[in-house]
Amino acid sequence: MQPNISSQMLKGILQGVMLMILAKQPDYGYGISTQLNQYGLDNIPKGTIYPLLTAMEKRNYLVGKMQPSENGPDRKYYHVTQAGQVARQEFVQEWQFLAQIVNKLIEER
Amino acid sequence: MNVNDMIQSNNFLREKLNQNNKRYYENLLMYVRLSSWHHDEQAIESYLLSVLQDILDAQNDGQSAEKYFGKDPKRLADEYLQQLPNSGRTAIKMIGTIVLGYILFSMLPALVIPTKGIDFGTLIFSSLYMLLVIWFGFKYLAGTIYGMRQVINNRILNFALMWLASCLLVLPLMLIILFVKTPLIIKLTGWIGIIIILLLMAILIIYSHFAGYKKMGRPVILFSLELTLLGILTRLPVVGSYLTETKPGKNILAGLLAIFLVIFWIVTVVIIKSSENKGE
Structure with missing residues (x-):
């Protein structure tokens, strides 16, 4: 069973996760949500990703481009910018640092 | 897109x-x-x-x-x-549409009949009130979508409440129009009247272009241009006194106004229908 991740914790992490997903390949809303599900985040309401995408666009981490999709009309594909790549690397470092500490504490329990 | x-x-x-x-x-x-x-x-x-x-x-x-x-x-x-x-543009578009629409509607009699004065003080007060009502109306309606709907499930009761609220909101507007009188009364007579009317129409046309009201703005623009024509005619030296002071002239004026209203109605219906057919 998946735990209910608190929304505060989720927001910070989800941004990093989305940057990692989009760095592999630009994608649009539903594509991103499908990938999140594949990584086990299927319990998260996907309405959460839209404000995050807009916030990341505002911070210049992402740039949205209208592109033809496989089926149907054009979709807004999100591309990671240079600033986004830097933010992604910082997230990975922060995550590894924190995970190390938390894992150590868990082991010592 | x-x-x-x-x-x-x-x-x-x-x-x-x-x-x-x-x-x-x-x-x-x-x-x-x-x-x-x-x-x-x-x-x-x-x-x-x-x-x-x-x-x-x-x-x-x-x-x-x-x-x-x-x-x-x-x-x-x-x-x-x-x-x-x-976005200032969207806010200006919304406020501008309400205020300009309301002012134009309130000025209709004064545009056609030169001796009717326009109380700009009343116009400003009532426009501000209208804006306030619409602002709260939007907030209320947005709130009903995810809030009130669950509280008041009865459709008839909901409708009755909406009706009552609308009456209560319109009442102060009527009171302002009827009882608030200010010294800011301007009569649009003679050549100055014609210039002011032309200026108002220029503002309306420029505004509707700026606000992006292409198709749906056309009937209003057309009707306003027709009124401008009437406004100019009633302010011209000889034609004006014939149209506003003699009985046949008044009948012609009323007839033209009625024809313009019918044209406005037909053009609006045609545009709405063509939009519906295109799935707009």
Whole structure:
């Protein structure tokens, strides 16, 4: 069973996760949500990703481009910018640092 | 894609939603549009269209809109709206439309009949009141989508309450128009009247172009131009006194006004019908 991740914790992490997903390949809303599900985040309401995408666009981490999709009309594909790549690397470092500490504490329990 | 294209696509694609998903999405759409009068229209419509396309994808994969988007769409929409900067253009468009529309409507008698004065003080007070009412109306309607609807389930009671609220809101407007008199009364007579009318029409045409009211603005512009013509005629030295002071002249004036109103009605209906046929 998946735990209910608190929304505060989720927001910070989800941004990093989305940057990692989009760095592999630009994608649009539903594509991103499908990938999140594949990584086990299927319990998260996907309405959460839209404000995050807009916030990341505002911070210049992402740039949205209208592109033809496989089926149907054009979709807004999100591309990671240079600033986004830097933010992604910082997230990975922060995550590894924190995970190390938390894992150590868990082991010592 | 401009705003109108996106709205058109949205109207077309929305029909592909199943009943439950359509209800869910249309509530979200109404809530976002009513809450976003001071946000950039392009960003809002782009968001609404993206969400719709994604919900359609989810539907094709056998997932409901609620399961996909979340159980608390109001909070998620609010989170999105918080990310958007305020847009002065959209706010000006909304305020301008209300105020200009109201002022034009209130000035109709004074435009055609030169001796009727316009009380600009009353006009300013009543316009401000109208803006206040519409502002609260939007807030109230947006609130009813995810709040009141659950509280008042009875449809008739809901309608009766809306009707009562509308009457209570219109009453002060009537009181302002009837009883508030200010010294700011201006009579649009003679050549000065003609110049002011022409200026007003220029403002209206420029504004409707700026606000992007292409198709739907046409009947109003046409009607205003017809009124401008009447306004000029009634202010011309010989023709004016014939139209406003003699009985046959008054009949001609009334007849022309009636014909213009009918034309306005026909043009509006034709434009609405052609928009419906194109699924706009």
